[in-house]
Amino acid sequence: MKLHAIRIVFGKELRDSLRDRRTILSMIVVPVLAIPLLIFGFGMFAFKTMTHAAREIPAVMIVGGDNSPEVFAALRAAKNLQLVPAARDFTNAIVEKRVRAVAELPADFDQLIARGEKAEVKIYEYQGEMKSGFAAENLNSFFQNLRDAKVKENLRGRGVPLEVLRPFNIQRQNIAPPAKVAGNLLGGMLPYLMITLCMLGAVYAATDVTAGEKERGTMETILCCPVGRTELAVGKFLMVLTAATGTVVLSFLSMGVSLQIARRLLTGSAPGQALQNLATIDGWGLAGVCLMMLPVAAMLSSALLMVGLFSKSFREAQSYCGPLMLVVLMPALAAILPGVELNATMAMVPLLNVSLACKEMMMGIWHWNLILLIFGSASVYAAAALAATVWMFHREEVLFRS
Amino acid sequence: MRREDGPIAVIEACQLVKMFRDRKRGAVRAVDGISFRCCPGEIYGLLGANGAGKTTTLRLLATLLRPSGGTASVAGCDVVREPEKVRARIGFLAAGTALYGRLTARETVEYFGRLHGVDEPLLKERLGNIFSTLGMHEFGDRRCDKLSSGMKQKVSIARTLVHDPPVMIFDEPTAGLDVMTARTIVQFIRDCRQRGKTVIVSTHVMSEAEKLCDRIGIINGGRLMVDGTLAELRRQHGITDLEDIFVRIVGGQP
Numbered sequence: 204m205k206l207h208a209i210r211i212v213f214g215k216e217l218r219d220s221l222r223d224r225r226t227i228l229s230m231i232v233v234p235v236l237a238i239p240l241l242i243f244g245f246g247m248f249a250f251k252t253m254t255h256a257a258r259e260i261p262a263v264m265i266v267g268g269d270n271s272p273e274v275f276a277a278l279r280a281a282k283n284l285q286l287v288p289a290a291r292d293f294t295n296a297i298v299e300k301r302v303r304a305v306a307e308l309p310a311d312f313d314q315l316i317a318r319g320e321k322a323e324v325k326i327y328e329y330q331g332e333m334k335s336g337f338a339a340e341n342l343n344s345f346f347q348n349l350r351d352a353k354v355k356e357n358l359r360g361r362g363v364p365l366e367v368l369r370p371f372n373i374q375r376q377n378i379a380p381p382a383k384v385a386g387n388l389l390g391g392m393l394p395y396l397m398i399t400l401c402m403l404g405a406v407y408a409a410t411d412v413t414a415g416e417k418e419r420g421t422m423e424t425i426l427c428c429p430v431g432r433t434e435l436a437v438g439k440f441l442m443v444l445t446a447a448t449g450t451v452v453l454s455f456l457s458m459g460v461s462l463q464i465a466r467r468l469l470t471g472s473a474p475g476q477a478l479q480n481l482a483t484i485d486g487w488g489l490a491g492v493c494l495m496m497l498p499v500a501a502m503l504s505s506a507l508l509m510v511g512l513f514s515k516s517f518r519e520a521q522s523y524c525g526p527l528m529l530v531v532l533m534p535a536l537a538a539i540l541p542g543v544e545l546n547a548t549m550a551m552v553p554l555l556n557v558s559l560a561c562k563e564m565m566m567g568i569w570h571w572n573l574i575l576l577i578f579g580s581a582s583v584y585a586a587a588a589l590a591a592t593v594w595m596f597h598r599e600e601v602l603f604r605s
Numbered sequence: 606m607r608r609e610d611g612p613i614a615v616i617e618a619c620q621l622v623k624m625f626r627d628r629k630r631g632a633v634r635a636v637d638g639i640s641f642r643c644c645p646g647e648i649y650g651l652l653g654a655n656g657a658g659k660t661t662t663l664r665l666l667a668t669l670l671r672p673s674g675g676t677a678s679v680a681g682c683d684v685v686r687e688p689e690k691v692r693a694r695i696g697f698l699a700a701g702t703a704l705y706g707r708l709t710a711r712e713t714v715e716y717f718g719r720l721h722g723v724d725e726p727l728l729k730e731r732l733g734n735i736f737s738t739l740g741m742h743e744f745g746d747r748r749c750d751k752l753s754s755g756m757k758q759k760v761s762i763a764r765t766l767v768h769d770p771p772v773m774i775f776d777e778p779t780a781g782l783d784v785m786t787a788r789t790i791v792q793f794i795r796d797c798r799q800r801g802k803t804v805i806v807s808t809h810v811m812s813e814a815e816k817l818c819d820r821i822g823i824i825n826g827g828r829l830m831v832d833g834t835l836a837e838l839r840r841q842h843g844i845t846d847l848e849d850i851f852v853r854i855v856g857g858q859p
Contacts, residue, residue: 211719215708222707222748420703424764427667428720429693599670600626 204437208430212438213445220408220442229407230446234400234454239461253333260285261303261338266293268308277349283341297329303338304328306346316353390565391539393492394499394558397451398535401500404450405507406524409443413511414520422602436508436596440589443504451496491564491574495557498581502553503531505588512595515604538562550576553584614642615680615772615803616649616666622674623661623827635661637827638675643805643820648798650818651807652851658827659807663776666805667697680771680803693721695772696765700780702757706750710741710760713749714767721768728767735763755786762793773797775806779813791817811848821847825855 220226265278266289279286290296293305307325309315315322324346328339355365416422425435510527514520531554537543538558545559556577563570595601623636636658643649653659664670666679668688677684680694704713711732718728736742739759744752749760765773775794779787794817797804808814814821815835822832831838831854835847842850 208720211716215705215712215716218712219705219707419706420699420701421705423664423669423699424697424703424717425720426669427692427695427697428717429689429722430720431689603664603670 205431205434208434209438209441212430212435213441216412216439216442217445220411220446223407223411225407226411226446230404230450231453233403234450235457238400238454239457242458243461243465256334257337259334259337261334261341262287262301263338263342264289264293264296264302264305266290266305266307267310268312269310270314271308271310271312273313274308274349278345281341281345284338284345294327297327297335300334303332303335304342306342319357390488390562391558393565394496394561395532395535395539396454397492397496398499398503398531398554398558400451400454401447401496401503402507402528402531405443405447405500405504406528408446409504409507410511410514410517410520410524412439412442413508414514414517415511417514417602418516426602432596433593436593437589440501440504440508440592443508444501447500447504448497451493451500485565485567488565488567491569492561495561495564495574495578495581498578498585499554499557501585502581502588505585505592506531508592509588509595512592512601513604534558545570545573547573547576551580553581557581613645614678615645615647616641616643616678616805618642618662618666618675618677620675621662621665621672621677623658623665623670624673634827636665636672639824639827639829640675641822641829641832643803645803646798646801647819648794648804648806648817650814650821651805651824652809652811652814652821652847653807653824654809654855657824657855659809659824660776661827662824663697663774663805663807666691667695667774668692693768694770695774696768696770697774697776698761698765698778699776700778702749702754702761704749704757704760704764707748709746709748710752710756710763711736711745713760714763717764718767723768731767731769732763735766739763754783755789758782758786758789762790771802773802773804775804777807777809779808779810811851815847823851823854830854 220230260283262285264287265275268274275286278284287302293302293307296302297305305327307327309322312322326339326342326346329335354368358365358367413422416425426432506527507524510523511520514523534552534555535558537555538561543549543555543559545556545563549559550556550573560574560577564574619640621636621639622634625633625635627633639658639662641649651659651662661670665672666677666684668684668691671685679691682690682694684691705716708716714732714735715728718731723731736745739762741756741759741763744756749757752760773794775790778790778794782790791813794804794806798819806817818835820832820834821838823830823838831841833841838847838850839845842853844850844853
């Protein structure tokens, strides 16, 4: 393999790509501007919507409960509930969002609980609908408090000490430092995000230097040069790898800067605290993730080059890249699922292995044996993918497929 | 490569065969035992209809494709055993301009020069000479996608000349070009001969072959039907018009 020839091909491909508006868009503009805007913008929007929904006093309806003035008075006095008059079609009222939740009480509710008889309270909600959930939660806690108060009153009346209800206390204590908490949250997402960004950065570059060349007729011209096809393939591969890693690096730099800015702007507020935790992620973990991602980026670059090389035109290549993206993201998504944990078998599954290792590294767990096994296997997969790309560059039925 | 009856051949094809697998037609013999030789400073024209096997033959000579059978040598190098040496000795120009639109004319020619291993001082000198000869200085630093088709054609020519190859291969070089640009190409091919280069050109334009070629090979269905100088072909068939000769050979008409 002639390094000089690889350098010439790489240099030309890089220069050519950096002059392409579409590469600039996918490699620089989207990761630097669009992704932080999207992530932080969407994050802020989601946070604000949730806070607003949690603060909103929900409209609730009480059906039944005839001759129960006490409970109605207490409900009216509750600050986190807004009572609306009862209606027969109360389920429709929830569906149509006129009320967020409904509590159904038996008749003579006040007397029933006064006599110590069993009374059933039914709470209706629209599961999956956030505001309905909040309203049902408010109703639930209202009735729980009422029940507790009644129990206490009964116990007091019979001269039983209140401690009988709580023979012991339970306390949960978090021992994970904030960095690990943030790592746990981010660990699963980070490889997924990195793989997506890798694909985003590499897909256009890979298609352009293969199917694009075929379409423009330059492939034939370049193959007439005395440069070996291996050198040609490696030069193009390095350019695609640069685009993929460049996109990831630029995205993370941009997200890091955005994070710092957002932290300063939001100091003291709840989202500011969340960002504070995020900013304390383990630097070594992040470095480990970046290193682990290198063979993945190499494998994806080769895979995309193969797709582009096989295609007759740019459009055909693009149509294959969509499904490929789904196939690639599935294992990365699987790593986010709770219960999917790293073991020797998982260490051999491409993409999933790296995603799981990254998740653990971000949590500060370093299983060195598995990490080395995964890095080794990921490198073998990357080398195999590159070898397949080089092999395809030697196949005339692929290069001149018509 | 000396044959008993002639000088050393710069291009020599001997029973060249190229087979393709086609999903519908099965095994297809795109080139079926073609043999010809092309001597130094000669323009050899491969004349044939679309799909006759001209491009495949030229691609075999340029080592873009590997022959399924037979042998060929270009400038003394075997196309199978020494493909890189062959490629270093040829300049290949196809129908389209096939340029990198985002590179400038200068960068394009430099890139191909470097790929051919031309060292930097010589590359600079050659670039200067070629740009002067073709009148390319005024648009040398403009991107190829901003050039007119005539300018693009000049860049393509410069690209094929930058390593000063002894053999030039032209695959339907004037297809789809306007009259003026086509004339430039025809003149360029003649210039190549004048500079002592050996040229092989494929075409289906009879007038072009008549004007340009020292020897003509008529190819049909992957086979070389006849091969000779224009005068020899006329004598053999008793007809002066090349198109009539072509139709008689290919179409089997009287």
